[in-house]
Structures are given as C-alpha cells and as structure tokens.
Amino acid sequence: MAFYSKYKSILTIIFALSVAIVVLFLVRQNIDQRPIVKEPVQYIMHYHKNDMEELKRKASELKSCQSKLVERELELSHNIQRVKELEQNLREALTNRAEYILKQPLIFAITPTYKRWTQKADLTQLCQTLSHISNLRWIVVEDSEQKTPLVTNLLSHCPVNSTHLNFRTSQSLLNIVNTTDKKPQVKKPRGIEQRNTALKWLRRQYRHGEVKGVVYFADDDNTYDLRVFDEMRPTKMVSVWPVGLAGGLKFEGPICVGDSVKQWYAYWARDRKFQIDFAGFAVNIDIILNTKALILTTSKPGYIENDFLEQLIEFYDLEPKANSCQSVLVWHTRTEKPQMFYEEQLNKMGHPSNPGIEV
Amino acid sequence: MAFYSKYKSILTIIFALSVAIVVLFLVRQNIDQRPIVKEPVQYIMHYHKNDMEELKRKASELKSCQSKLVERELELSHNIQRVKELEQNLREALTNRAEYILKQPLIFAITPTYKRWTQKADLTQLCQTLSHISNLRWIVVEDSEQKTPLVTNLLSHCPVNSTHLNFRTSQSLLNIVNTTDKKPQVKKPRGIEQRNTALKWLRRQYRHGEVKGVVYFADDDNTYDLRVFDEMRPTKMVSVWPVGLAGGLKFEGPICVGDSVKQWYAYWARDRKFQIDFAGFAVNIDIILNTKALILTTSKPGYIENDFLEQLIEFYDLEPKANSCQSVLVWHTRTEKPQMFYEEQLNKMGHPSNPGIEV
Structure with a gap:
C-alpha cells in the first residue's frame, strides 16, 4: 500500500490513460461499423454501382452497335456497288449505246x-x-x-x-x-x-x-x-x-x-x-x-x-x-408497173374508187 | 491546496480522462487522414474513376455509334429502295416488255x-x-x-x-x-x-x-x-x-x-x-x-x-x-422479172459469172 500511496497519482494517470486507450481502441474498432463513417463509402459504392451497371450495359451495347454498324457499312457498300452496276447497265443500255452509235x-x-x-x-x-x-x-x-x-x-x-x-x-x-x-x-x-x-x-x-x-x-x-x-x-x-x-x-x-x-x-x-x-x-x-x-x-x-x-x-x-x-x-430490183385493167372501166360504170383512199 | 489534496485522485482521473478524450478526439479527427483508413476508399474511387472514364467514353461513343447506325440504316433503306427501283426499271425494260409482247x-x-x-x-x-x-x-x-x-x-x-x-x-x-x-x-x-x-x-x-x-x-x-x-x-x-x-x-x-x-x-x-x-x-x-x-x-x-x-x-x-x-x-406489188440480156452472151464469150456468188 506504501507503493500505491507513493505512486497514487502516477497509477491513477496510467489507469486513466489505459481506460482512454481501451476506449480509443473500442472507438477505433467501431469506426467501420459506425453508420456515420460507413455511409459515404456505401453511398459512393452504391452510386457507382448503378452508374457502372448502366455504363457496362452501354459498353456492351456499344459492342453490338459497332458490330451492327460494321454489318450495315458492308451491306451499304454492297448496295452502293449494286446501284452503281445497275446504273451502269441502264446507262450502257441507253446513253452509251447512243454514244457508240453517234461515233x-x-x-x-x-x-x-x-x-x-x-x-x-x-x-x-x-x-x-x-x-x-x-x-x-x-x-x-x-x-x-x-x-x-x-x-x-x-x-x-x-x-x-x-x-x-x-x-x-x-x-x-x-x-x-x-x-x-x-x-x-x-x-x-x-x-x-x-x-x-x-x-x-x-x-x-x-x-x-x-x-x-x-x-x-x-x-x-x-x-x-x-x-x-x-x-x-x-x-x-x-x-x-x-x-x-x-x-x-x-x-x-x-x-x-x-x-x-x-x-x-x-x-x-x-x-x-x-x-x-x-x-x-x-x-x-x-x-x-x-x-x-x-x-x-x-x-x-x-x-x-x-x-x-x-x-x-x-x-x-x-x-x-x-x-x-x-x-x-x-x-437492182424493180417493182412491176401494176396493170390497172379495171380501174377505168369501173369509173365508166359509175363505181369510182374512193378518191380519199391514198394508195 | 486543501481542495486539491482532498480531491487529488478524482482530479487526476478527470485530467487523465480529459487527456484521453483529447487524444481520442485528435485520433478521431485523424481517421480520415490516416492512410490505413483512407486507402480503400481512394482506391475504390480511383479504380472506379478509370473505369468510369472508360465507360463514360464508351457511352458517348455508343451515342455516336447509334446515331451513325441510324444514318446508315436510313442510307441503306434508301439504297435498297434505289436498287429495287433500278431492278424494276431493268425488268420492265427487259422482262415486262417481253411478257407484254408474249401476251x-x-x-x-x-x-x-x-x-x-x-x-x-x-x-x-x-x-x-x-x-x-x-x-x-x-x-x-x-x-x-x-x-x-x-x-x-x-x-x-x-x-x-x-x-x-x-x-x-x-x-x-x-x-x-x-x-x-x-x-x-x-x-x-x-x-x-x-x-x-x-x-x-x-x-x-x-x-x-x-x-x-x-x-x-x-x-x-x-x-x-x-x-x-x-x-x-x-x-x-x-x-x-x-x-x-x-x-x-x-x-x-x-x-x-x-x-x-x-x-x-x-x-x-x-x-x-x-x-x-x-x-x-x-x-x-x-x-x-x-x-x-x-x-x-x-x-x-x-x-x-x-x-x-x-x-x-x-x-x-x-x-x-x-x-x-x-x-x-x-x-399487191410484184417484183419485175429481171432481163438477163447479157448473162448468156458473157457465158458464150468465156467470161462466166462467178458461180460461187449467190444472188
């Protein structure tokens, strides 16, 4: 007891500090579970999670969009080629033939x-x-x-x-x-x-x-x-x-x-x-x-x-x-002069041919 | 001083607790700056930041890809229409005309x-x-x-x-x-x-x-x-x-x-x-x-x-x-029978016409 009395103050301080350290330890241990500390991280995580899922979805959409685009570009180039061919065909069938003839x-x-x-x-x-x-x-x-x-x-x-x-x-x-x-x-x-x-x-x-x-x-x-x-x-x-x-x-x-x-x-x-x-x-x-x-x-x-x-x-x-x-x-052909035996005779008989008919 | 001596132990405890609280406060204040606490959050933030930037870039690419795709689809549909028209034109110029004739x-x-x-x-x-x-x-x-x-x-x-x-x-x-x-x-x-x-x-x-x-x-x-x-x-x-x-x-x-x-x-x-x-x-x-x-x-x-x-x-x-x-x-035309006056005479004179020439 003489030791305690002699170092009472010091021991008290040590005790208090120990208590404080224990409290501190407890407090520190508690930080990750404490809502007020956890909340922003989870919030960030949550916020990013939605965002990222959206972005990941979009990224995969981009992939399919890009492959579709390649497909369409290919199809388009085939079609442009086909249009060119058809137009060429038509042009040849019309203009080029005419040009050829005119030459x-x-x-x-x-x-x-x-x-x-x-x-x-x-x-x-x-x-x-x-x-x-x-x-x-x-x-x-x-x-x-x-x-x-x-x-x-x-x-x-x-x-x-x-x-x-x-x-x-x-x-x-x-x-x-x-x-x-x-x-x-x-x-x-x-x-x-x-x-x-x-x-x-x-x-x-x-x-x-x-x-x-x-x-x-x-x-x-x-x-x-x-x-x-x-x-x-x-x-x-x-x-x-x-x-x-x-x-x-x-x-x-x-x-x-x-x-x-x-x-x-x-x-x-x-x-x-x-x-x-x-x-x-x-x-x-x-x-x-x-x-x-x-x-x-x-x-x-x-x-x-x-x-x-x-x-x-x-x-x-x-x-x-x-x-x-x-x-x-x-x-060197010649067309035979037709024999108009009866034309005059019909005229005389009063049955003239229709003069409005050109022969 | 009599007061201090009488309550020395209590005051010491209060002091120690105060020190502990200050320490605790300081420690707590320090949590956010402490690397060991800060690191995972920053890591998450950093990781997500790169990821998100990539994803955001991709998302904006998706937008342009989609608008390009719409453009191409439109162009393609115009081209398909044009091909159809041209093929129709050709068909009409060839088959349909033939069909019409065959009818x-x-x-x-x-x-x-x-x-x-x-x-x-x-x-x-x-x-x-x-x-x-x-x-x-x-x-x-x-x-x-x-x-x-x-x-x-x-x-x-x-x-x-x-x-x-x-x-x-x-x-x-x-x-x-x-x-x-x-x-x-x-x-x-x-x-x-x-x-x-x-x-x-x-x-x-x-x-x-x-x-x-x-x-x-x-x-x-x-x-x-x-x-x-x-x-x-x-x-x-x-x-x-x-x-x-x-x-x-x-x-x-x-x-x-x-x-x-x-x-x-x-x-x-x-x-x-x-x-x-x-x-x-x-x-x-x-x-x-x-x-x-x-x-x-x-x-x-x-x-x-x-x-x-x-x-x-x-x-x-x-x-x-x-x-x-x-x-x-x-x-009712007739082609005149040609007069072959000289054909026989030339034959007699030994100048026959080339029998290989068909007339």
Missing part, C-alpha cells in the same frame, strides 16, 4: 423518187429497211415542182431521220428514151438532177472535215441486205461491191483480189474505168465536199456512174467490200 | 415461195419487214422437192422466228395458164398447196384454244405497212381491209360502214361472197383449228380466196380494220 460515220442515203402507182409501196419498203440502220440520214429528192403530201406524210411517219427535197427534171432531159421492146433500155435515166440536188444540199450543209460520213445513192426500188450498210460505213475514199440483177446480168461489179479491185464483171460499155451501178459504191463525204463533182446530164447512156466517179478518184483508190466482192448484198 | 396474240405469217431470180431479194425484203413485228412466226413454204440452201441460209440469218417447210406443186396444177398478153392473168395461181402445207402444219402443232393467234397469208412480193400487223392482231373471226394495186384496180376490198362490211370494191367475179385478195384478210387461229378448211385446187380462177373463206365464216362475221377500210396498209 459511227453517218450514212447519207440519197433517194431520188417520182410519182407512180408503186411509189408509196416502194418508199414504205425502203423506210422499213433504213429504219434498221443506226446513224443514217435519208435524203429523199422528189421529181416534182412541189413537195407532195404523199411523200411528206410518209417521211413524217417513217422513224428514219430524213431530209425532204424536190427538183423537177428539166424539160430537156425528158423523153430521151431510146428503147425497143425486149432490148436493154438505154434511155437517159431518171434521177440525175435529183441526185445533184442532194449533193448540192450536202455542200451547203457541211464543210470538209466537219462530219464523219459516207454518201450512198439508194434508189427506192432496189433491195438492200442490211449488211451492205455495215460494209460501206468505214469507207475512206470510194468502196465498191457487186450489185445483183444489174446490167442485164446475174450481178455486175468489181472482181477483187484481197484489198484490190482487179477488173470488172460487166457486158455493157467495157471501156469504162468504173463499170458499176449506183447501188454498188459509196463515197466518203469529204471526197464529195472536196470537189464540185456532179452527175453529168451530158454522159452517154451507161456512162453516168463512171463519169461521176472519174471526177472523184483514181482506179487504185477503190476499196473492195462484201467479202472481197464475193457477196451480193444489194439487188 | 399479244401470235401472228402466223404464211409465205409460199419458189425459185426465181428475185427470190432472195424478195425474201430479204420481207424478212426486214417482219423483223419489225413482235411475236410473229414466219412459216415459209418452199415450192420444191427439198428445202433449198438459199432459203435455209436466209432464214437462219433472219432474226424472225420461222418454220421452214416445203411442198413441190403437183404436176396436175402446173402449166394451167390461160393468159394472152395485155389481158388479166387468170391462171391457177402458185402457192395453193404450199399454203395448205402450212395450214396442216398448224393443225398438227396446235389444238383449239391452245394458242392465242391469227393466221395471215403474206406473199413474199407484197409490200406491207407495219401497221397492218397491229390491225390484224386482235382478230376474233376474220378481219378485212383493202389491198392496194390488186385485182387490176387502184385497190380492191371491202367497203365498210363503222364495224360492218357493206359491200366490196372489185371488178372481177362480183358474185363472190368475199371479194378480197389473200393479202386483205387475217383469220383467228381457232377458226382454222376448228375446221379442216383448205385452199381448194378446184376453185375457179379468182374464186380461191372466196372459196376458202366460205368454209370458215359467214359474211356478217367479217371485222373491218384499217380505219373502217379507209386506209391502204398493204400493196
């Missing part, structure tokens, strides 16, 4: 025509033939004082691009017919001044080098295989080929070896440099535009084509076509 | 033909005409023992669907020609047995109701306005229209009032019930298939068409076409 040399088909019973039938037939040919201008020259309604109407209904001209054959060229039945007709043929009318029109319309094209004399009673137009289109100077049923022969025209004309197969006027029918040659338009060449009204019968070509080229300028002159792609 | 009644054009100088030219011309017409079958019947290479070759190069038949005209029908020059030819015309060969072929190919179509006799030297095929296509029984340059007249055929045939414009054989040329009528194929009607080899000259139609229909069955018979859409 081809233009064919100027010159057709003299005159009033007769079979005129409308013949022009109808020729319209059907020419409407198969792309990039062609049909120059129809009527032998008449005025353009006739029949031809005007026919051309307006024909899908071929056309130019309608007219020139009445001069009186001096009419009735110069030297024929006897069953003999070759060696009269001054029709169409000379009409063809010249077309040549003059071409020279008024174009200057040399202004248009890529070829000039062909296409009579309205001839028959044309469509391939003859493909053959003539690339003509550089003057291209030639045989003509069926011409010159009193099975065919008339050049005899060729490869790319050269060697001689002619003809009977009539064998001294001609160019023994060929109008249906058997085509001329590059620049050769026409370079000269003032015309069909001559002074030519001897049968020399008309020859005398025209002599103004344009030399013999060696000729370009054989139609399988080196081995194929007949054009026929 | 039209089929035209069976029957053409008898025989060997002559102008045969190839005439068939070439007719091929060009018919190749403008959709949904047409060209039945070409040669008057020959065998199918000839000329016609076989021509048909193989012609874009028209065709059937090639042949039948050699019987000896009994040949040379029955009663003509004097400058008078109408009233011979037994060519092509009777060839037309019958085509009719029999049709009856072998089809049963009644099996095909929607119309039968037309299209000679190879006639001229056809393309509109005549539009006119004949919807024929229910037998449709009729005038034929230009036929029967020795400007035109021959029906005189119509509205939808009825009233009488005929003709000179020859005016007692005929049907005063019309082969080129002037078309028959619904079921009318052909319903009967065994044939072109009669026993018919009087000029009565051939009449006797055939009498087997098929009554007068009131006729359907006027071509603007109530006011338009000529077909011409």
Whole structure:
C-alpha cells in the first residue's frame, strides 16, 4: 500500500490513460461499423454501382452497335456497288449505246423518187429497211415542182431521220428514151438532177472535215441486205461491191483480189474505168465536199456512174467490200408497173374508187 | 491546496480522462487522414474513376455509334429502295416488255415461195419487214422437192422466228395458164398447196384454244405497212381491209360502214361472197383449228380466196380494220422479172459469172 500511496497519482494517470486507450481502441474498432463513417463509402459504392451497371450495359451495347454498324457499312457498300452496276447497265443500255452509235460515220442515203402507182409501196419498203440502220440520214429528192403530201406524210411517219427535197427534171432531159421492146433500155435515166440536188444540199450543209460520213445513192426500188450498210460505213475514199440483177446480168461489179479491185464483171460499155451501178459504191463525204463533182446530164447512156466517179478518184483508190466482192448484198430490183385493167372501166360504170383512199 | 489534496485522485482521473478524450478526439479527427483508413476508399474511387472514364467514353461513343447506325440504316433503306427501283426499271425494260409482247396474240405469217431470180431479194425484203413485228412466226413454204440452201441460209440469218417447210406443186396444177398478153392473168395461181402445207402444219402443232393467234397469208412480193400487223392482231373471226394495186384496180376490198362490211370494191367475179385478195384478210387461229378448211385446187380462177373463206365464216362475221377500210396498209406489188440480156452472151464469150456468188 506504501507503493500505491507513493505512486497514487502516477497509477491513477496510467489507469486513466489505459481506460482512454481501451476506449480509443473500442472507438477505433467501431469506426467501420459506425453508420456515420460507413455511409459515404456505401453511398459512393452504391452510386457507382448503378452508374457502372448502366455504363457496362452501354459498353456492351456499344459492342453490338459497332458490330451492327460494321454489318450495315458492308451491306451499304454492297448496295452502293449494286446501284452503281445497275446504273451502269441502264446507262450502257441507253446513253452509251447512243454514244457508240453517234461515233459511227453517218450514212447519207440519197433517194431520188417520182410519182407512180408503186411509189408509196416502194418508199414504205425502203423506210422499213433504213429504219434498221443506226446513224443514217435519208435524203429523199422528189421529181416534182412541189413537195407532195404523199411523200411528206410518209417521211413524217417513217422513224428514219430524213431530209425532204424536190427538183423537177428539166424539160430537156425528158423523153430521151431510146428503147425497143425486149432490148436493154438505154434511155437517159431518171434521177440525175435529183441526185445533184442532194449533193448540192450536202455542200451547203457541211464543210470538209466537219462530219464523219459516207454518201450512198439508194434508189427506192432496189433491195438492200442490211449488211451492205455495215460494209460501206468505214469507207475512206470510194468502196465498191457487186450489185445483183444489174446490167442485164446475174450481178455486175468489181472482181477483187484481197484489198484490190482487179477488173470488172460487166457486158455493157467495157471501156469504162468504173463499170458499176449506183447501188454498188459509196463515197466518203469529204471526197464529195472536196470537189464540185456532179452527175453529168451530158454522159452517154451507161456512162453516168463512171463519169461521176472519174471526177472523184483514181482506179487504185477503190476499196473492195462484201467479202472481197464475193457477196451480193444489194439487188437492182424493180417493182412491176401494176396493170390497172379495171380501174377505168369501173369509173365508166359509175363505181369510182374512193378518191380519199391514198394508195 | 486543501481542495486539491482532498480531491487529488478524482482530479487526476478527470485530467487523465480529459487527456484521453483529447487524444481520442485528435485520433478521431485523424481517421480520415490516416492512410490505413483512407486507402480503400481512394482506391475504390480511383479504380472506379478509370473505369468510369472508360465507360463514360464508351457511352458517348455508343451515342455516336447509334446515331451513325441510324444514318446508315436510313442510307441503306434508301439504297435498297434505289436498287429495287433500278431492278424494276431493268425488268420492265427487259422482262415486262417481253411478257407484254408474249401476251399479244401470235401472228402466223404464211409465205409460199419458189425459185426465181428475185427470190432472195424478195425474201430479204420481207424478212426486214417482219423483223419489225413482235411475236410473229414466219412459216415459209418452199415450192420444191427439198428445202433449198438459199432459203435455209436466209432464214437462219433472219432474226424472225420461222418454220421452214416445203411442198413441190403437183404436176396436175402446173402449166394451167390461160393468159394472152395485155389481158388479166387468170391462171391457177402458185402457192395453193404450199399454203395448205402450212395450214396442216398448224393443225398438227396446235389444238383449239391452245394458242392465242391469227393466221395471215403474206406473199413474199407484197409490200406491207407495219401497221397492218397491229390491225390484224386482235382478230376474233376474220378481219378485212383493202389491198392496194390488186385485182387490176387502184385497190380492191371491202367497203365498210363503222364495224360492218357493206359491200366490196372489185371488178372481177362480183358474185363472190368475199371479194378480197389473200393479202386483205387475217383469220383467228381457232377458226382454222376448228375446221379442216383448205385452199381448194378446184376453185375457179379468182374464186380461191372466196372459196376458202366460205368454209370458215359467214359474211356478217367479217371485222373491218384499217380505219373502217379507209386506209391502204398493204400493196399487191410484184417484183419485175429481171432481163438477163447479157448473162448468156458473157457465158458464150468465156467470161462466166462467178458461180460461187449467190444472188
């Protein structure tokens, strides 16, 4: 007890401090459980938990969104490709085809025509033939004082691009017919001044080098295989080929070896440099535009084509076509003059045909 | 001091407790700063902070991804629409047009033909005409023992669907020609047995109701306005229209009032019930298939068409076409027989024409 009394104060302090330490320990132990200390952490944790779950959900959504986006981008690029292809197809089917056609040399088909019973039938037939040919201008020259309604109407209904001209054959060229039945007709043929009318029109319309094209004399009673137009289109100077049923022969025209004309197969006027029918040659338009060449009204019968070509080229300028002159792609046909036995008789009998019906 | 001595122990305890409380307070104050307490919270906060920043970034990415996705989906749907439209356009330009054409009644054009100088030219011309017409079958019947290479070759190069038949005209029908020059030819015309060969072929190919179509006799030297095929296509029984340059007249055929045939414009054989040329009528194929009607080899000259139609229909069955018979859409043209003046002479002179060239 002497020890206690002596160190009473110190022991008391030690005791108090011990109590304080125990209390402190207890208090400290209690911190994590004490609501006031735990609350903010849990709150943070809770707050973050909701937030994070939301964010985690969004992150996984992002993943699926991104993979969908890749899918869609792929699909889109396929579709854009498909649209491009389809548009290309359409463009090729429409514009490019037209462009391709417009790049081809233009064919100027010159057709003299005159009033007769079979005129409308013949022009109808020729319209059907020419409407198969792309990039062609049909120059129809009527032998008449005025353009006739029949031809005007026919051309307006024909899908071929056309130019309608007219020139009445001069009186001096009419009735110069030297024929006897069953003999070759060696009269001054029709169409000379009409063809010249077309040549003059071409020279008024174009200057040399202004248009890529070829000039062909296409009579309205001839028959044309469509391939003859493909053959003539690339003509550089003057291209030639045989003509069926011409010159009193099975065919008339050049005899060729490869790319050269060697001689002619003809009977009539064998001294001609160019023994060929109008249906058997085509001329590059620049050769026409370079000269003032015309069909001559002074030519001897049968020399008309020859005398025209002599103004344009030399013999060696000729370009054989139609399988080196081995194929007949054009026929010098004529439509028979119909026999109108009964037309007049019916008129006399008082049963005239309806004049409103155009034939 | 007496007070202190008396309460020394109590005061000491109070002091110690006070010190303990201060210490406790200080300790407690220090909790938040103490690393061992602070660390987990900060760690959580730090961990979550990185995580959250990443997640927040992803969430904002999701937003942009979603808006991009909406954009792409929209673009895609536009593109799918465009593809559909383009495919529809192409389909219409190709299939639908074809379907439309295939729904039209089929035209069976029957053409008898025989060997002559102008045969190839005439068939070439007719091929060009018919190749403008959709949904047409060209039945070409040669008057020959065998199918000839000329016609076989021509048909193989012609874009028209065709059937090639042949039948050699019987000896009994040949040379029955009663003509004097400058008078109408009233011979037994060519092509009777060839037309019958085509009719029999049709009856072998089809049963009644099996095909929607119309039968037309299209000679190879006639001229056809393309509109005549539009006119004949919807024929229910037998449709009729005038034929230009036929029967020795400007035109021959029906005189119509509205939808009825009233009488005929003709000179020859005016007692005929049907005063019309082969080129002037078309028959619904079921009318052909319903009967065994044939072109009669026993018919009087000029009565051939009449006797055939009498087997098929009554007068009131006729359907006027071509603007109530006011338009000529077909011409009974003939191609002139070419004069081969010089062919033989050249042969005699030893300059034969190249036999390898087909004319």
